[in-house]
Amino acid sequence: MVLYADPRRLRVSAVAEEVANGCAELAKTFRGPGAFARGDQLVRASLSIVSNIAEACGRGTVPDFRRFLLHARGSTQEVLAQLRLVKPTTEEDRRLVRSLQSRTVLVLKMLNRLYGHPPPDR
Known part of the structure; x- marks a missing residue:
């Protein structure tokens, strides 16, 4: 049985892309020792979510x-852990972190649902 899935048609992919873009914006605000490394890790983990969803769709079974999807879920957990370590200095950054945390939890829930109910084989 061959699986046909298009990441452009999956809502989880769109939300994951929003999270990745938000993480990239947030990482630009990091300051102090290790700021680049922390920002880079956050951005790489968030991009990994999107990449693994796309790669899942490219697989045939x-x-x-x-x-x-399990790889994407692991990266999602990593993003949540990284976001918990962020100490925002402005109210705008606090709102961004909270928004990213809730959207990341949404991605996690959507991945769990998609894992249990994959697109139909064709």
Whole structure:
């Protein structure tokens, strides 16, 4: 059975892209020792979510699809951990971090749902 999935048609992919863009914006505000490394890790983890969802869609079977969703889920957990470590200095940054945290939790829930209910085989 061959799985056909298009990441452009999956809502989780769109939300993950928003999270990745928000993380890139947030990383620009990091200051102090280790700022570049922390920002780079946050951005790389958030991009990994999007990349793994896309790669899952490019796989031909449901087991492969699910395996890459698990990779995306791991990266999502990493982003949540990184966001918990951020200490915003302005109210605008605080709002951005809270928004990113809630959207990242949404991605996690959507990935869990998609894992349990993958697109149909064709």
